Amino acid sequence: MLLMGADPKLSHTAAMILQAIHAGYMYGFSIMEMTGLPSGTVYPAMRRLERDDLIRSHWERQSIADAEQRPPRKYYKLTAAGRVILDASRKRYPLLKRLMPIEEAKAQ
Amino acid sequence: MKYSPLTLHALHVGLLRGASLLVPFAQRAEWFREWSSELWYVRRATRTSGEFSWNSEREIIAFCIGAFQDAGNLWHEGRRSKERIKRNPAAEQNSPALCLLWLCAFLVLGAAIASYLPGIRSEQDAAQSPLRPGVILIQQGAGGPIGKPSISLAEYADWRSHRQQYFTDLAFYRTERIAIAVEGIHKSEWMVAHASQNIGNVLGMPRDDFTASGRADLPQAILSEAAWRRDFRSDPAIVGEIVTVAHRQAQIVGIAPAVWWRMPGHPDLWLLESDTKPERQIDSAKGYVVAQLSRAGRAQMMGEDSVEITIPAADGKDIDLRGLAFTPPTSGPLWIYLFALFLAVLALPASTSVAKSEANFTSRPPSLRSRAIRWSFLAAKLILIALVACFASLDIAYCSFPNYSPFAEFLQFVASFCLCLFGLRWAVVDQSQRCPVCLRRVTHPAQVGIASRTFLGWNGTEMFCAGGHTMLHVPSLPTSWFGSQRWTYLDASWDFLFADSHSQL
Numbered sequence: 001m002l003l004m005g006a007d008p009k010l011s012h013t014a015a016m017i018l019q020a021i022h023a024g025y026m027y028g029f030s031i032m033e034m035t036g037l038p039s040g041t042v043y044p045a046m047r048r049l050e051r052d053d054l055i056r057s058h059w060e061r062q063s064i065a066d067a068e069q070r071p072p073r074k075y076y077k078l079t080a081a082g083r084v085i086l087d088a089s090r091k092r093y094p095l096l097k098r099l100m101p102i103e104e105a106k107a108q
Numbered sequence: 109m110k111y112s113p114l115t116l117h118a119l120h121v122g123l124l125r126g127a128s129l130l131v132p133f134a135q136r137a138e139w140f141r142e143w144s145s146e147l148w149y150v151r152r153a154t155r156t157s158g159e160f161s162w163n164s165e166r167e168i169i170a171f172c173i174g175a176f177q178d179a180g181n182l183w184h185e186g187r188r189s190k191e192r193i194k195r196n197p198a199a200e201q202n203s204p205a206l207c208l209l210w211l212c213a214f215l216v217l218g219a220a221i222a223s224y225l226p227g228i229r230s231e232q233d234a235a236q237s238p239l240r241p242g243v244i245l246i247q248q249g250a251g252g253p254i255g256k257p258s259i260s261l262a263e264y265a266d267w268r269s270h271r272q273q274y275f276t277d278l279a280f281y282r283t284e285r286i287a288i289a290v291e292g293i294h295k296s297e298w299m300v301a302h303a304s305q306n307i308g309n310v311l312g313m314p315r316d317d318f319t320a321s322g323r324a325d326l327p328q329a330i331l332s333e334a335a336w337r338r339d340f341r342s343d344p345a346i347v348g349e350i351v352t353v354a355h356r357q358a359q360i361v362g363i364a365p366a367v368w369w370r371m372p373g374h375p376d377l378w379l380l381e382s383d384t385k386p387e388r389q390i391d392s393a394k395g396y397v398v399a400q401l402s403r404a405g406r407a408q409m410m411g412e413d414s415v416e417i418t419i420p421a422a423d424g425k426d427i428d429l430r431g432l433a434f435t436p437p438t439s440g441p442l443w444i445y446l447f448a449l450f451l452a453v454l455a456l457p458a459s460t461s462v463a464k465s466e467a468n469f470t471s472r473p474p475s476l477r478s479r480a481i482r483w484s485f486l487a488a489k490l491i492l493i494a495l496v497a498c499f500a501s502l503d504i505a506y507c508s509f510p511n512y513s514p515f516a517e518f519l520q521f522v523a524s525f526c527l528c529l530f531g532l533r534w535a536v537v538d539q540s541q542r543c544p545v546c547l548r549r550v551t552h553p554a555q556v557g558i559a560s561r562t563f564l565g566w567n568g569t570e571m572f573c574a575g576g577h578t579m580l581h582v583p584s585l586p587t588s589w590f591g592s593q594r595w596t597y598l599d600a601s602w603d604f605l606f607a608d609s610h611s612q613l
Contacts, residue, residue, distance in 0.1 A: 012554025012573060028142070029149045039174025043143075044181040047613075071145040094558060 013037065014054075015089035017045050018078065019096050021055060022086055026075045035099075046076060054082035116165065120147055123172040130179035132186035139182065143175050147406030169289075173569075202574055203301065204485050204547035207538070209392065211492035218499030226337040227506030227516060230366045231441050242401040244409075244431040245372065246278075257282065257373070257394040264304075264397050267419070274405030274417075279303065279310040282395030283373035289352040290360075300353055301375035302395075305382070312363060326350070328380045329358040333366040334511040335376040353379060369511050370434060372396055396485045399431070409433065441505075443515060445498050448524030452532060460533045474544045485547055489535040497527035542582065543573035544595060550580045561586060566590060 010018070020031045032042050049055045054074045065072035078086065090096050124147065128140045150171045154164035222228050246256035264280040270279070281303035289295040308330070329342075329351055340346045349360050358379055368378075373396065388458040401409060409415045409431070474482070507521035541550050550571035557567035568583040568590075582593045 011552040012570075013552055015554075026150075027146070030145050035152075039146075039171045040177030041174075043174065043178040047181070064330070071148050073145060074142045077452070093554065093556065095348075095555065 002032060010085055010089045010092075012093055013041060014045055014049060015086070015093055015096055016099065017042065017049065018054065018082055018086045019099070021076050022078050022083070027073045028076075028078055031076075035041065049082070050076070053079055058088060117151075120168055120172050123169075124175050127172075127175040127179040130176070130183040132182060135182060139179070143178075144527040147171065149548050159570075202549040202551060204542065205548075208485075208488060208492065211489065211496060213497065214496045218496055218503055221503045221507075222499045225503065225506045226334075226342075227509045227511060227513075228502050230333060230337065230369070230440065230511050231516070240310075240400065242406050243311060243414075244399050244401060244433050246397040246399055246429050246431050248427075249431060251579065257396055259397045260394055264395070267397075272402070274402055274408060275400045277306060277310050277400045279307040279398050280306060280395055281371075281373075281375070281378070282393055283375055283399075286354045288377065290346070290349055291500070296339075298376035299374060300377045300379055301371075301373060302381050303378050306379050307378060307380065307398070310398050311368065311371075327356070327358045327382065328361045329353070330362050330364045330378040330380070331360050332364050332369060332374075332376050332378070334369050334374075336363045338510055351377070353377070358516075366511075371398070374511075441502055441517075441520060444521050445501060445524045447496060448499070448501070448521050449528050451563075452525050452528035456532050456536070457530055459529060460536050465564060478544060482542070482544060482547065485542070486535065486539045489538070490532060493531035493535055494528065497524060497531050498525055540593065543575060543580075545572065545577035545580045546575045550578070 013102045016035045016037070016074065019035045025032070028039070028043055028046065031037075031046070032039055037045075046055065046057075050057055056079050056103045057074050057076045059074055060072040062072055090098055123146065124140060124143050127143075130237045131139045150168055154167045155161070180543075246259065247256070259280070261280060263276065268278050268571070281301040283299055283301050285297050286300045287295070288298045288300070316571070331346065336342060336346065337557050347360055347362055350361055351358050364378060368375075399405075413433050415431045417431050419427040419429060463548050501523035504523040505516045509516040538549065542548065543550060550573050553569050553571045555568075556570050559567055566581075566583070567585065568581060571580045571582070573579070576598055579598055580593060581596065583590045585591065
């Protein structure tokens with residue numbers, strides 16, 4: 001649970017994953033590709049972020065996956081608390097924006 | 109070699125299935141569904157051409173191995189929730205107990221390997237039972253090559269028949285390669301030394317020491333320690349066996365001390381020939397003469413490595429000989445290692461800052477008890493690393509040398525020095541990254557700040573203690589206001605990241 005009013009801090013790895021999800025990389029493998037982190041780091045980190053209510057997951061509908069002849073994906077997206085933490089992390093880790101500039105492109 | 113896609117797919121799914129066994133049952137189905145779904149996309153992305161390639165296969169396998177880490181984390185979490193009180197620190201990543209456990213495992217492995225290497229035992233034995241002092245090798249010519257047979261049996265017999273002032277005794281041996289057969293056990297070509305009966309007396313091992321009750325009708329043979337270990341696996345029952353040496357029978361009456369391997373020719377078997385009827389001794393064949401110096405001889409040699417010997421011949425021409433002292437053996441592997449360790453300790457401050465292991469705190473310093481535990485951990489690591497380096501250097505040196513060898517000693521020294529230096533350096537660096545509260549190694553390094561703004565703001569690396577106690581700040585560029593690394597206690601605002609870690613401490 002977050003302590004509102006306190007200065008929230010996140011590890012660089014977790015901040016990178018949050019930034020990637022926010023930038024539109026919404027499932028595990030795309031986050032791995034974007035961040036360059038191995039699967040053994042990304043998935044456990046996402047589970048911790050989900051446990052801490054910074055991200056939320058949902059399964060893609062089976063019919064959509066069937067139509068494209070592929071297995072359904074588990075998508076992740078940021079929660080409101082996750083967005084707050086991400087904003088704070090961007091100030092703390094200024095290189096995050098450079099790593100994933102897509103979000104800035106989306107904003108323009 | 110062709111690999112069926114179905115086989116490979118089964119292998120990948122099998123890896124995921126194996127990993128899923130670590131996941132708590134309630135989460136297992138969901139976990140496996142996500143990983144197998146992701147595997148499908150990984151396979152599609154890495155096999156762009158649809159053909160098998162090692163690179164793509166390596167990527168897929170690396171992905172699947174990551175599943176074990178994920179499953180392992182879930183397993184830990186599940187276990188922690190069940191055992192909040194009864195915890196197992198050795199199972200945690202980066203924990204000090206796990207670090208010590210790994211070092212102990214390396215130590216046991218190194219010791220186990222060392223116990224199987226014959227060269228180490230041989231070297232130790234040679235150090236424990238050196239040659240008798242005052243034994244020299246006599247050879248022809250002042251400038252001839254050392255260790256080459258140069259004296260005939262006839263010359264030896266002539267010298268021995270005269271009273272010697274500088275020698276108490278002389279012994280002769282000649283080496284040749286001969287086919288050997290030991291009844292039902294072994295048959296091969298060995299280096300056999302046809303030696304005079306008194307060779308044992310001269311070298312410091314009288315015949316009485318060989319306890320086998322010999323048959324009077326057979327010549328006696330002494331097996332070298334190296335051959336005993338190499339060909340008979342150190343079987344003591346070999347003593348008393350009959351050995352056939354080029355159609356002649358002899359009885360093995362004992363095992364020579366390891367240090368005899370240093371004698372020129374490196375004989376595998378010492379065949380003690382009768383002085384009265386030397387069947388295989390040829391008068392003109394060249395061999396080696398070893399001599400035991402008398403008190404006058406030792407005084408003449410005055411501790412030198414060699415001495416010139418002149419023998420007046422009947423025809424008036426003097427014969428120039430050279431007496432070579434056997435190089436005193438080193439004090440054994442232990443002393444070589446201790447010397448290398450001493451040098452490594454001297455060199456350590458030049459390779460890393462020992463003061464780095466000291467905890468530098470921005471706020472309250474750790475308690476005396478915490479500091480005592482921290483120093484004890486460092487001491488335990490240093491001791492274990494020193495022991496690991498000792499056994500590992502022996503393993504490296506003697507893995508390809510079954511007997512005493514100066515090169516093996518040199519290799520042991522170099523390996524000991526390198527292992528000690530880098531091992532001790534690692535211990536100090538590792539200590540500097542251990543949380544002063546729980547001794548876990550800090551993880552998740554993150555670059556903070558921008559190098560170009562070093563003089564305006566802080567720039568360096570931050571790492572966290574996985575237990576949520578501390579954060580380590582390491583400056584990229586030491587400045588007057590931030591010269592060395594600092595520890596900061598994490599306040600309550602970090603708790604949400606370490607909820608489980610705190611609960612178990």
